[in-house]
Amino acid sequence: MQKNNKWISENVKCCACGGKIGSEHINIIQINKKATWSAPAGSIVSNQAGGFGALAVVCDDCIQNNKKLKFAVDWSGDEIKYPSISELDDLEPFFDMGAS
C-alpha cells in the first residue's frame, strides 16, 4: 500500500519525541543506518553492498528544536514498527565499490 502524507500524519509517531505528527507537512529524514525492512527505505543511496537506508519521520517541533532521533520507522508490515536506531547496522559508504 502506498502511504500518503495524510496516512503518515494520522498513523506514524514522531521518531524523536514519540508524539503525533499531526500536520500535513511531513519531514522524512534518511538515517545513516541500514534498513532491514522494505518500506520505507531510501532507495537513492542503495547499492548491492550497502542496502537501503532507514528513514525516520519527524514532527515540525523536533526539526525546529534539533531533537535527537531515537527510532527509525518500518511500515512494511501490517503494523508500524519503530526499530531503535542504536540497534541498526551502519549503512555502508555509498561509493564503496566493494573494495575492502
Ligand SMILES: [Zn+2]
Ligand atoms: Zn517530535
